[in-house]
Amino acid sequence: MSLLSYFFGSKPKTASVAKERLSLIIAHERTSNRAPDFLPALQKELIEVISKYVNVGLDDIKVQLEKQDNCEILEVNITLPEQPPK
Amino acid sequence: MARVIVITSGKGGVGKTTTSASFSSGLALRGFKTAVIDFDVGLRNLDLIMGCERRVVYDLVNVINGEANLSQALIKDKHCENLFILPASQTRDKDALSEEGVEKVLKELFHMGFEYVVCDSPAGIERGAVMALTFADEAIVVSNPEVSSVRDSDRILGILQSKSRRAVEGREPVKEHLLITRYSPKRVEEGEMLSYKDVQELLRVPLIGVIPESDDVLQASNQGTPAIHLKDSDVATAYQDVVARFLDEDRPLRFVSYEKPGILKRLFGGK
Numbered sequence: 001m002s003l004l005s006y007f008f009g010s011k012p013k014t015a016s017v018a019k020e021r022l023s024l025i026i027a028h029e030r031t032s033n034r035a036p037d038f039l040p041a042l043q044k045e046l047i048e049v050i051s052k053y054v055n056v057g058l059d060d061i062k063v064q065l066e067k068q069d070n071c072e073i074l075e076v077n078i079t080l081p082e083q084p085p086k
Numbered sequence: 087m088a089r090v091i092v093i094t095s096g097k098g099g100v101g102k103t104t105t106s107a108s109f110s111s112g113l114a115l116r117g118f119k120t121a122v123i124d125f126d127v128g129l130r131n132l133d134l135i136m137g138c139e140r141r142v143v144y145d146l147v148n149v150i151n152g153e154a155n156l157s158q159a160l161i162k163d164k165h166c167e168n169l170f171i172l173p174a175s176q177t178r179d180k181d182a183l184s185e186e187g188v189e190k191v192l193k194e195l196f197h198m199g200f201e202y203v204v205c206d207s208p209a210g211i212e213r214g215a216v217m218a219l220t221f222a223d224e225a226i227v228v229s230n231p232e233v234s235s236v237r238d239s240d241r242i243l244g245i246l247q248s249k250s251r252r253a254v255e256g257r258e259p260v261k262e263h264l265l266i267t268r269y270s271p272k273r274v275e276e277g278e279m280l281s282y283k284d285v286q287e288l289l290r291v292p293l294i295g296v297i298p299e300s301d302d303v304l305q306a307s308n309q310g311t312p313a314i315h316l317k318d319s320d321v322a323t324a325y326q327d328v329v330a331r332f333l334d335e336d337r338p339l340r341f342v343s344y345e346k347p348g349i350l351k352r353l354f355g356g357k
Contacts, residue, residue, distance in 0.1 A: 013277025018233050019284045026240050026288055 031066075039063050046076065055081055088196040090203045092222040094246075096238030098209030100230045101267035104303055105325075106206035107135045108314035109226065112329030114169035115314075118201045121160065123172040123191075125218035126208035127183060130174035137164060137310025138171055147175035150187030156194050165315055170200075183217045192221055211245055219250055224261040227291060230268045231280040236288055239264075243289065263294035265328060270299045271344035282342060295328035297321055298341040 043063045050056050062077040093106045103124075110122035123146060124132035133139040138161045144154035149172070156172075163169035172191075175182065195203055207218035219225060225246055229239040243262065247253055250260050266282050273279035282296050300321045306313040314325040320341050327337045 015274070015277045015280050015284070018280055019288070022233055022236055022280075022288050025237060029237070029240065030244070 039065065046078075050078060088201055088203070089223045090192060090205060090221050091224045091226060092205045092207055092219045092246075093226050093228060094207040094215065094219055094242050095209065095228040095235070096211060096215075096242040097230075097235045100228050100235050101297070101303075102209070102228050103132050103135050103206055104307070104313060105226065105228050105265060105267065105297075106132060106204055107312035108322075108325040109329060109332075110169060110202070110204040111163070111166055111312040111314050112325055113202050113204070113332075114163065114166035116329065116333065117168065119168045119199055120166075120202045120204065121170045121172060121195050121200045122204040122206060123218075124174035124206050125183070125214050126206065127174050127214055128176065129208065130176050132171065132206050133161075133173045134310060135307055136171050136312060138173075139310070142173045145173045145175040146191065147182040149191055150182065150184065156191060156198070165312070181213065183214060185217065185220060188217055189221060211241060215242070216245065216249055219246055219260075221251055222246070222260050223252070224263065226263045226265050226294060227289070228265050228267055229285060229289070231266060231274070231282070231285055233280075236280070236285055239289055243291065262291045263332070264289055264291040265295050265297065266293070267297040268299045269296045269342065271342055274342075275344040282339075293339075294331050295324060296339060296342050297324045297328075 043061060046063070047056060047058060047061055050061070056078065060079040060081070062075075064075045064077075066073045066075060091109075093102050093109065095102050103126075106122055106124075110120050113120045122132065122136075124130050125146070126132070127147060130145070133142050141161050144159035146159070148154040149156050149159045160170040160172055163171060192203060205218040205222065208214040219242075227239050227242060227246075229235050246260050246262065252258065252260050264286060266285055269282065270279055274281045282293065286293050298320050300319065302316050302319045302321045303313055306316055306321075313319070313321045314329075316322040324341055327340065330337045
């Protein structure tokens with residue numbers, strides 16, 4: 001077996017497969033599970049405020065919290081409607 | 087200043103109770119007055135591992151409900167002078183654990199002069215597990231080098247960082263330690279098992295120790311003796327190292343590399 005795998009190249013070791021799968025799933029679950037629960041409420045209130053001045057809908061605003069090492073970044077993305085030419 | 091340490095993992099069967107028994111025994115052997123509390127209401131097992139199952143009269147829930155004094159419920163360990171066990175209730179449901187009740191018990195323990203309180207968490211992320219970690223100052227997250235255990239450890243770390251009192255009150259976060267158990271250097275060498283470096287890299291928590299896979303753990307639990315007391319056992323030495331590192335002593339990692347047996351050993355056997 002070891003002689004054969006020496007000549008034909010061996011399959012990737014299962015431990016490295018495990019590590020790769022874990023690093024993907026953990027990164028994914030960290031962002032989805034650890035988002036604070038106030039985000040939806042924040043998004044709703046922001047829309048209420050902004051729609052007083054500009055005509056925006058629920059889909060025009062994106063609120064995301066990202067974490068990089070010790071630094072948290074709250075990203076608010078508002079797409080304003082295209083201005084009709086005056 | 088008294089400290090509360092939770093032994094937790096998310097996944098079951100990874101060695102939380104084994105670790106709670108050995109770690110609390112190790113602290114007591116170092117002369118600290120230590121209590122170990124079983125939070126697995128309904129499925130208590132710490133008493134069996136510590137060998138005091140026949141001396142259980144009252145339990146944690148009795149104390150919380152005011153049906154017994156704390157001093158009546160605490161069981162003195164038969165191996166260590168300074169160690170006391172507070173067993174879990176066997177019959178009641180998990181809702182019997184209230185946050186106020188647990189806080190009251192912990193305060194009373196500190197009032198009685200306990201320096202360390204070790205909380206043995208149940209598996210899962212339900213009420214019992216959350217109660218065990220709520221008042222923690224430090225956490226030992228027990229993980230096997232295996233995919234489901236590592237993933238669950240990451241989940242429990244997330245809960246520590248959001249639901250512990252320290253997190254809720256915005257104080258200094260719970261100090262996290264990673265303990266890898268059931269480690270087989272041979273299988274790591276052969277690429278069949280995640281290495282301790284892999285696990286640490288994935289979870290990003292400082293490593294407090296690696297406990298080798300060993301038949302001794304079963305031998306210890308059979309007899310109701312915490313593994314740290316075993317003579318000439320790698321597991322006992324590894325747990326003593328964990329306690330030393332917890333107390334800020336410098337100990338190099340042991341039992342993490344595999345040496346191929348020599349030709350003589352292979353021919354004639356032997357350990």
